[in-house]
Every structure is written in C-alpha cells, then in structure tokens.
Amino acid sequence: MHFQWYPGHMTKARRMMQENIKLIDLIIELVDARIPLSSRNPDIDELGKNKARLILLNKADLAEERRNDEWLEYFKEKGYSAVKVNSKKGGGIKSIQSVIQEACREKTERDRKRGILNRPVRAMVVGIPNVGKSTFINALAGKACAKTGNKPGVTKGKQWIRLNKNVELLDTPGILWPKFEDQEVGLKLAFIGSIKDEILQTEELAAELIRFLGRDYPGVLDEKYGIEAAEDPYDTLGKIAESRHCLTKGSGYDTEKAASILLDDFRNGHLGRITLESPEEPEKKEELEQKEGRSG
Numbered sequence: 231m232h233f234q235w236y237p238g239h240m241t242k243a244r245r246m247m248q249e250n251i252k253l254i255d256l257i258i259e260l261v262d263a264r265i266p267l268s269s270r271n272p273d274i275d276e277l278g279k280n281k282a283r284l285i286l287l288n289k290a291d292l293a294e295e296r297r298n299d300e301w302l303e304y305f306k307e308k309g310y311s312a313v314k315v316n317s318k319k320g321g322g323i324k325s326i327q328s329v330i331q332e333a334c335r336e337k338t339e340r341d342r343k344r345g346i347l348n349r350p351v352r353a354m355v356v357g358i359p360n361v362g363k364s365t366f367i368n369a370l371a372g373k374a375c376a377k378t379g380n381k382p383g384v385t386k387g388k389q390w391i392r393l394n395k396n397v398e399l400l401d402t403p404g405i406l407w408p409k410f411e412d413q414e415v416g417l418k419l420a421f422i423g424s425i426k427d428e429i430l431q432t433e434e435l436a437a438e439l440i441r442f443l444g445r446d447y448p449g450v451l452d453e454k455y456g457i458e459a460a461e462d463p464y465d466t467l468g469k470i471a472e473s474r475h476c477l478t479k480g481s482g483y484d485t486e487k488a489a490s491i492l493l494d495d496f497r498n499g500h501l502g503r504i505t506l507e508s509p510e511e512p513e514k515k516e517e518l519e520q521k522e523g524r525s526g
Contacts, residue, residue, distance in 0.1 A: 231413075231417070231420075231430065231431055231434050231435065231438075232413065232416075233410070233413055233416025233417070233419070233420065233425060240406070240407045243404070243405050243406055243407065244273060244277075244406065246402075246404070247277055247356065247404045247406065248277060250354060250400060250402070250404065251277055251278065251281065251354065251404075253352060253354075253400065254281065254352045254353060254354045254400060255281065255282060255334055255337050255351050255352050255353065256281060256282040256283070256284060256330060256333055256334050256351055256352070256353040256354070257274065257278040257281050257282070257283050257284070257353070257354055257356055258284045258286060258330075258353050258354065258355045258356070259274055259283065259284070259285050259286070259355075259356050259357055260286050260288045260355065260356070260357035260361045260362055260363055260366060261285060261286070261287060261288065261357065261361065262287075262288060262289055262361050262362075262422055262424075263287040263288060263289050263290040263292065263293035263297075263298055263301070263314060263505070264289065264292055264293045264422055264504065264505050264506050265418045265419070265421075265422060265505075265506050265507055266285075266287060266301045266304075266305075266507070267507055267511070268410070268414075268415040268418040268419060268506075268507060269357070269358055269361055269419070269422075269424070270358075271358060271406035271407065271409055272409055273406060273409065274356060274406060282311075282333045282334045282336070282337060283309075283310045283311065283333070284310065284311045284312070284313070284329060284330065284333045284353075285305045285310045285311070285312045285313075286312075286313055286314070286315050286322075286326075286366070287301060287302065287312065287313070287314040287315065288315055288316070288317055288361060288362045288366060289316065289317075289318075289362065290314035290315060290316055290321070290322070291316040291319065291321060291499065291503070292499045292503060292504070293503055293504070293505045294503045294504065294505040295503065297505035297508060298314050298505075300508065300509050301509055302314060303509070304509035311329055311332065311333040313325060313326065313329050315366070317362050317365040317366040317368075317369045318362070318365055318369075320369055323366075323369050323370055326370060327393070327394070327396070327397065330351055330353060330396075330397055331351070331396065331397075334351045337351070338351070348395070350392070350395060350396050350397055350398045351396060351397050351398070352390070352398050352399075352400065353397060353398070353399050353400070354399070354400045354403075354404055355367055355399065355400075355403045355404065356403065356404035356405075356406060357403070357404075357405075357406070358405070358406060358407060358419075358424060359405060359407070359424060360423065360424045361424070363403035363405075364403065367391070367399060367401070367403065370393060370399070371391050371393055371399065389401045389402070417435075417438055418506050418507065420435055421435070421438075421439055421442075421493070421496065421497075421506060422497060422506075423493075423497050427493075432486055432489040432490055432493065433464070433467065433485055433486055433489045435489070435493065436463075436467055436488070436489030436490075436492045436493055437463035437464055437467060437489075438463075439492065439493065439496060440459070440463035440466050440467065440492070441463050442506065443501070443504075444459060444463070444466075446504075447501075447502075447504055450501050450502060450504075451466065451470070451492075451501075454495065454500070454501055455469070455470050455473040455474065456473055457469040457470060457472075457473050464485070467485045467488050467489060467492070468483050468485055468488075470488040470491065470492055471483035471484055471485050471487065471488035474487075474488060474491055476488045476491070
C-alpha cells in the first residue's frame with residue numbers, strides 16, 4: 231500500500247502560513263496523541279523559529295495514559311510547552327489560558343520593558359488535517375467569542391477571535407500536510423483516519439493494524455471480539471467477520487465489512503486506549519543517524 235499527498239496543497243498552505251506567522255506571538259500546534267510524531271509537520275519548526283511554541287496532545291483520551299506522559303516529557307525536553315487535551319469533551323481546555331501566558335512570558339516581559347502594557351498574546355492554531363483544530367478553537371473560544379475584526383497593521387481580511395483581554399486567536403487554522411519519507415508514517419495516519427478511506431485498501435490496512443496490535447497490545451482483539459487471534463492477520467480478520475456475523479451473499483465471510491468494523495472500533499477508542507508510537511523510537515533513530523554521521 232502506497233500513501234501519497236498532493237504537493238499543490240502543501241505549497242499554498244505553506245505560503246499562507248508564512249504570511250500569517252508574522253502576525254503572531256505563539257504557535258499552538260495540535261498533534262494526535264496516538265501518533266504525536268507522525269502527526270506533526272517538520273516545516274512548523276522552520277516556520278515558527280523565534281516564536282513561542284505550545285504542543286497539544288489532542289484526543290489524549292484515546293491514547294494510553296502512560297504514553298501521554300512520556301510524550302509530554304519528550305516535548306518539554308525539546309523546549310516546547312506541552313499539554314494533553316480532549317477537545318471534543320473539553321478535557322484540559324481550562325488550563326490552556328494559563329499555559330499560553332506561561333509560554334509567552336518572555337515576550338510579555340520584553341513588551342513591559344518597552345512600555346507596551348496589556349497587549350494580548352496573538353496565537354495561531356496549526357496542525358495536519360483532521361487533527362481537531364476547529365473543535366479545539368470552538369472548545370477554547372466557547373459561544374461567547376467576539377471577532378475583533380481588522381486591526382491596524384494586520385493584513386486586510388484577517389479575523390481575530392478574542393478569547394479574553396489577554397489572548398487573541400487567528401481564526402484561520404494553519405493547515406499543513408504531513409510530510410513523510412517513510413511509508414510507516416502514512417500507515418499510522420491511515421490507521422487514525424487522516425487519509426480518506428476511499429483511496430485505501432481496507433482489508434490490507436486492517437491486516438496491518440492486526441499485526442501491530444498483536445505485537446504491542448496482545449489479547450486486545452481476543453477480548454473485544456471473543457476470538458483467538460491467528461498468526462496470519464487475514465485469518466484473524468475472518469474470525470472477526472464470523473464473530474460479528476459479517477456474511478457475503480454466498481456463504482462466505484465478508485472480511486471487508488469486518489475490516490471496516492475493526493478500523494472504526496480502533497478509531498473510536500472501542501479497543502481501549504492505544505498509542506501507536508513511543509518517544510523511544512525517534513530517540514533511537516537520532517542515535518543511529520549520529521552514529522552513521524560519525525562513521526561517514
């Protein structure tokens with residue numbers, strides 16, 4: 231299975247982000263807590279140089295709690311502010327305002343020394359498609375948000391959402407496409423539903439997920455579907471089809487329907503809290519690259 235993104239979108243989105251980034255003090259980057267690294271776009275580090283940074287592990291309720299804490303630690307060690315949230319249910323949202331102030335403390339201090347008092351922090355929400363940017367903005371702004379309209383020195387047509395007297399959000403979320411050299415990143419994005427299912431082979435994708443779960447979360451499928459997982463993932467898929475009475479018009483089992491059920495169950499958290507990558511993985515990769523660099 232090969233995953234592809236369309237560079238035309240990327241170029242336009244990157245250009246828009248470059249224009250908007252000049253106007254803001256803080257970049258709030260949303261990542262999916264199940265794949266915190268694979269759901270990032272490395273361009274943001276380049277575009278957001280010299281800006282305060284806040285990374286939000288969104289959908290944290292779907293990821294393993296222990297892993298959430300490890301990822302928070304990982305990002306904090308890299309110099310980011312980091313918080314776990316669940317935008318849909320509002321978990322962690324209340325703490326965001328104070329985290330924003332803390333992330334921008336140096337900038338506020340610089341302003342104060344220059345005699346600029348009470349200027350709100352201007353923030354921009356960025357992330358890849360379907361990571362939950364709009365849901366987050368709505369949860370943070372609530373119903374009472376007021377658009378402050380155009381301001382002097384602000385590009386015409388830019389709208390700001392005033393959260394309170396201290397924080398304003400640019401109301402256009404920055405959309406960046408995920409960037410991946412290796413196909414494993416594409417596979418993880420497909421698992422969580424960030425790539426349209428219509429262009430994927432559902433059974434193949436489900437078989438890959440079964441392989442992963444068998445390795446990292448053994449017993450999860452047995453418990454959920456009342457089956458005994460087989461060594462071959464396609465056999466396991468057949469057992470899920472049998473367990474869920476997915477039948478074809480003949481007398482066979484409808485494994486495509488079973489694949490869709492499995493993917494939906496995973497995406498909606500019905501298999502339990504599952505994280506698809508750990509902070510050790512990028513650290514091991516960095517060590518390997520450094521070794522290769524030294525021996526090169």
